[in-house]
Amino acid sequence: MPQMATQATTTPAKRGAPGVAFGFCVSHAPQILLRPKAEDPAEIDKVHEGYRMVARRAAQQDVDALCIVALDHLHNHFLNLVPQFTIFTGSPVVAQFNRTRVECGADPGIANSLIDGLLAQDFDPAFSQNEVLDHSFMIPLHDIAPELSVPVVPIIVNAYVPPQPSIDRCFRLGQAVARWATDSGLRVGIVSSGGMSHYPGTKQFHNPDVASDHRVLDWLRAGEPERLVRLDAATLDTMGMVEMRTWAVSLGARSGHGGGATVHSYWDSGHCGYAIVEF
Ligand SMILES: [Fe+2]
Numbered sequence: 001m002p003q004m005a006t007q008a009t010t011t012p013a014k015r016g017a018p019g020v021a022f023g024f025c026v027s028h029a030p031q032i033l034l035r036p037k038a039e040d041p042a043e044i045d046k047v048h049e050g051y052r053m054v055a056r057r058a059a060q061q062d063v064d065a066l067c068i069v070a071l072d073h074l075h076n077h078f079l080n081l082v083p084q085f086t087i088f089t090g091s092p093v094v095a096q097f098n099r100t101r102v103e104c105g106a107d108p109g110i111a112n113s114l115i116d117g118l119l120a121q122d123f124d125p126a127f128s129q130n131e132v133l134d135h136s137f138m139i140p141l142h143d144i145a146p147e148l149s150v151p152v153v154p155i156i157v158n159a160y161v162p163p164q165p166s167i168d169r170c171f172r173l174g175q176a177v178a179r180w181a182t183d184s185g186l187r188v189g190i191v192s193s194g195g196m197s198h199y200p201g202t203k204q205f206h207n208p209d210v211a212s213d214h215r216v217l218d219w220l221r222a223g224e225p226e227r228l229v230r231l232d233a234a235t236l237d238t239m240g241m242v243e244m245r246t247w248a249v250s251l252g253a254r255s256g257h258g259g260g261a262t263v264h265s266y267w268d269s270g271h272c273g274y275a276i277v278e279f
Pocket of ligand 1: 028073136194243
């Protein structure tokens with residue numbers, strides 16, 4: 001008797017549509033890697049698990065690339081030139097914190113295609129082929145890269161050197177990223193690295209605005225990112241949220257999908273709100 005075919009186990013899963021398949025926002029405080037004794041190891045473990053979740057989602061969603069949106073803490077962009085938005089187009093992607101370097105696969109073709117897509121939508125990003133990205137990239141990539149099988153496309157936002165782009169402009173950049181992905185037939189994931197409330201190098205270092213963190217997370221859970229992106233630069237600064245400009249890019253990139261965000265974890269470390277948010 002002929003045997004029944006076992007098609008179900010061999011047919012590949014149907015591929016999803018082009019566009020931005022998933023979005024995450026995460027934190028990148030150096031202590032997440034340094035693990036000082038004063039910080040709860042279980043809470044830090046949740047942050048690392050969140051980073052690994054990004055890589056798993058990239059595999060589950062069968063994406064072509066992972067865009068990572070972070071910033072520059074005056075390592076690369078300061079006195080000589082401060083672009084508001086920069087796309088890294090070199091290969092490989094290298095990010096470093098102290099003596100630890102992380103190297104990720106890159107696809108300059110995809111990165112250059114993103115520049116073309118943004119130029120066509122009235123954004124004029126700078127680009128760089130020779131830059132060692134700082135800890136805002138390195139700390140999440142430290143856990144993401146080993147489990148990631150697709151190239152990384154870094155987007156660097158000027159979060160620290162005034163005048164910075166408005167958070168609304170960052171949100172609209174994200175929307176342009178989504179249109180580029182859809183129009184070019186690419187399926188990408190996006191992760192933003194920054195915040196939440198913290199005041200590095202100031203007297204307020206040990207007093208992050210935790211109440212504002214919870215307010216923002218409530219807005220995102222309710223699917224209302226526009227309440228965050230309506231904030232002006234002075235208010236963001238007062239809330240310790242200048243880095244949330246990076247979050248706005250991913251929120252914009254996923255804004256067409258509606259629905260609220262999932263807050264996988266949040267912890268007030270005493271100097272910064274560590275968050276893992278997916279939407
Ligand atoms: Fe930072």
